[in-house]
Amino acid sequence: MHRSTMVVAAVAGLACQTLEPPAREPSYPFTDFTTGQLVFRWTADRLPVRYFVTPGSEAILNDVRDAIQLWERELLFGEFRGVVANDSGSADVILRVVSRNDVNPPSPCRGVTAFAVDGTRLAQPFAVTVTWQESFTAAEVAACLRRVTIHEIGHTLGLFAHSDDPADIMASNPTVQALSLRDRRTLEILYHTTPDLGPPLEEVSP
Amino acid sequence: MPPRLLPFVAAACVAFPATAQVRVQAGIGLAASSALVEDFIVKPITVRPALAPTLWFALDGRLDPTYRIGVGLGVARSTLRQHTEGQTSDIVTCSRIFGTMACWVEQHTEQLTYDIVTLTVWQPTIRVSRTLNALEVGARGGLQIYQAAQPIGLFLYGGTITPTVGVDAGLPGLRLGSLRVGLTADWMISRFSTSTLRLFGFRGKQMAHRFGLRIAVAGGHRAP
Numbered sequence: 001m002h003r004s005t006m007v008v009a010a011v012a013g014l015a016c017q018t019l020e021p022p023a024r025e026p027s028y029p030f031t032d033f034t035t036g037q038l039v040f041r042w043t044a045d046r047l048p049v050r051y052f053v054t055p056g057s058e059a060i061l062n063d064v065r066d067a068i069q070l071w072e073r074e075l076l077f078g079e080f081r082g083v084v085a086n087d088s089g090s091a092d093v094i095l096r097v098v099s100r101n102d103v104n105p106p107s108p109c110r111g112v113t114a115f116a117v118d119g120t121r122l123a124q125p126f127a128v129t130v131t132w133q134e135s136f137t138a139a140e141v142a143a144c145l146r147r148v149t150i151h152e153i154g155h156t157l158g159l160f161a162h163s164d165d166p167a168d169i170m171a172s173n174p175t176v177q178a179l180s181l182r183d184r185r186t187l188e189i190l191y192h193t194t195p196d197l198g199p200p201l202e203e204v205s206p
Numbered sequence: 207m208p209p210r211l212l213p214f215v216a217a218a219c220v221a222f223p224a225t226a227q228v229r230v231q232a233g234i235g236l237a238a239s240s241a242l243v244e245d246f247i248v249k250p251i252t253v254r255p256a257l258a259p260t261l262w263f264a265l266d267g268r269l270d271p272t273y274r275i276g277v278g279l280g281v282a283r284s285t286l287r288q289h290t291e292g293q294t295s296d297i298v299t300c301s302r303i304f305g306t307m308a309c310w311v312e313q314h315t316e317q318l319t320y321d322i323v324t325l326t327v328w329q330p331t332i333r334v335s336r337t338l339n340a341l342e343v344g345a346r347g348g349l350q351i352y353q354a355a356q357p358i359g360l361f362l363y364g365g366t367i368t369p370t371v372g373v374d375a376g377l378p379g380l381r382l383g384s385l386r387v388g389l390t391a392d393w394m395i396s397r398f399s400t401s402t403l404r405l406f407g408f409r410g411k412q413m414a415h416r417f418g419l420r421i422a423v424a425g426g427h428r429a430p
Contacts (some may be wrong), residue, residue, distance in 0.1 A: 019399060021245045022407025044320040076245075076406055077253060077288040078322035078359040192248040192290065 027186040028163040028170065035117060040197040041158040041190050042092075048081040049156070052091035060097050060130060063149040070150060071157055074184045079191040080157060092199065093156045095128040097145075101135060107173070108136035108144035113155040121198035126156045147174045154183070158190050227426055229276070233262040233390070235420025237282045237327075242398045242414055243360060249291045253360065255325050258284030262420050266333065273336050278346070280329040280418070285321040286354070286361075324355040327416075329370065329394070342378060342388075347371045350396045350416075362402045370396035372416075385425045392418045 031037040042049050051068065053061050061084070068082035085091045109132040116123040130148055132141045151174045162172040168180045237260045243253040259282065266276020331348030350370040354361035372394030379388035397411035 017397060017411060017413045019243060019403065019412035020409045022409075024247060044318070072358070073362055076243075076360050076402065077251065078320075079288075081358075188247050192251070 024185050024188060027182055027189050028165070028168065029161045030159045030186055030190045032161040035160060035197060038117075038196040039158070039190070039193050040122070040160065040199075041193070041195050042080060042199060043195065044079075046092070046199045046202075048083045049092045050085035050090055051082055051093045051095060051153075051156075052085045052088045054088070054094060054096040057095060057097040057130075060095065060145055060149050063146050064095060064153070066146070067150040067153040070179060071153060071187070074179055074187050075191060076188075080187075082153075090202075091125050093126040093128060093153075095130070095149075095152075097130045097132065099134055100131050102133060105133040105135065108133055108140040109148050111148040111152040113152045117197060120196065122200045124200055128152045128156065143177070147177050150174070150177075150179070154187075157187065158195075159186060228265060228267045229274075229424055229426035231262070231264040231266075231278075231422045231424040233420040233422030235260045235262060235390075235418055237280075237416055237418040239327075239417075240413075240415040242286075242412055243403065243408075244412070252289045253322070254287060254289075255282075255327065256284040256287050256321075258282035258327070260418060260420060262422060264333070264422075266335070269334070273334055276333050276335075278329075278331050278333055278348075280331075282327045282329070282418075284325060286323050286325040286359075287319055288322055290318045322359050323361060325361075326353045326355070327351065328353065331370070333374075335374075340377065342376045342390075344374045344376075345372075346374065346392070346394065350394070350414075352398075352400075360400050360402050363405065364401065366398070366400045368396045368398060368411075370394045370416075374418075376422075385423050387421065387423050390418075390420050390422060392420075394418070 031039055051064055053064055065084055068084070072080055072082065088094055109130060111128065111130045114127045114129070130145060130152065132145060136144075147169065150169050154170050159170050161170075163170045163182065163186075165171060165180075165182060166173075166175055168174075168182050169176055169178070170183055170186070237258045239255045239258075241252045241254045243251075245251040245253075260280055261282075262278065262280045264276055264278030266274045269275040328351040329348065330351075331346040333344045333346040335342055335344030337343075348370055349367055351365065351367050352361070353365040357364065372392055374390055374392035376388050376390030378386060380386070394416045396414050396416070398414040399408065399411045
């Protein structure tokens with residue numbers, strides 16, 4: 001073979017090289033019955049999502065920042081970005097922490113993410129409430145607040161359903177502090193699925 | 207300027223014999239790039255830098271009566287864009303044509319494009335060139351340095367440096383006193399990946415093509 005032919009063949013071979021994406025399975029469902037199996041995710045025009053921590057709930061402020069960053073880092077193409085907002089008026093998600101002193105509580109803390117649907121969009125900002133039990137040690141509560149905050153912020157991203165694998169942060173009773181490959185894959189699929197539900201209407205200044 | 211470019215600046219200072227005619231060029235232009243990442247998550251996804259304004263500096267000297275050798279540094283800045291095919295829906299359009307109502311269905315695909323981050327691409331290269339008929343043609347080799355403004359997405363764990371090679375061809379253009387204004391087109395190829403992509407399970411490298419067009423002003427002097 002002529003040297004020039006070999007050079008052309010080598011250049012052509014190089015020019016055809018591609019980056020091979022990873023397989024993106026398995027994942028768990030992200031819709032649930034409360035929305036009638038509708039898909040919600042933040043769209044590019046509504047980023048960054050603004051998270052407001054109510055006064056008196058600063059105990060989870062760092063956990064919220066870390067959780068936003070953890071979820072952001074799971075997406076390769078900048079599909080989600082979040083920030084901690086200074087006022088509730090412009091917030092997309094409002095978080096608060098309350099303490100309780102129940103008898104024999106099963107867990108140092110638990111979280112609830114509430115939302116309302118109005119037709120084809122969310123009616124108001126997500127409301128996240130994290131409750132912690134005074135009967136547990138500070139270390140137990142801190143670890144619980146961290147994983148529950150990550151889990152609840154996962155719901156505010158649109159991961160409405162729970163995973164059946166306890167190794168996932170979106171398991172109904174999260175026991176891990178980090179996101180699993182299944183959490184990543186599910187989020188990736190959600191953020192490339194056409195949503196049925198839009199975010200709440202933005203307040204427009206007069 | 208990134209510290210890693212300093213060797214190229216140093217090379218520029220020592221590359222030419224003191225008696226050679228040194229030509230200095232500065233130019234502006236535009237650069238277009240092929241996709242850096244092609245992926246498929248539910249739908250096809252393409253990531254590529256937007257059309258980028260470029261600045262270009264080069265200096266070269268005679269290697270022999272036929273060839274010139276030199277070094278150049280180009281910098282291009284634009285946004286890195288993700289493009290996804292959006293929802294496909296049927297749109298029914300009706301119109302009265304010659305008194306008869308006619309309707310037809312068009313399939314409409316929503317295109318979703320958004321900016322991920324501002325991307326700067328540095329391109330330090332060494333170039334050998336010669337004049338062929340009326341054109342100045344050259345072959346270049348060097349580095350392509352991708353630097354994102356923020357650690358995000360595929361640049362979460364930093365930028366990337368990749369070897370690059372390419373060719374260019376230029377028209378000498380107009381003479382304005384001691385200066386010459388010319389137009390140059392170039393094509394560079396490199397193999398792209400980032401540490402974040404590898405961490406996410408991507409294998410291999412994407413062949414990235416970069417096409418540039420620039421107007422350059424060249425001036426030279428004969429050193430004593």
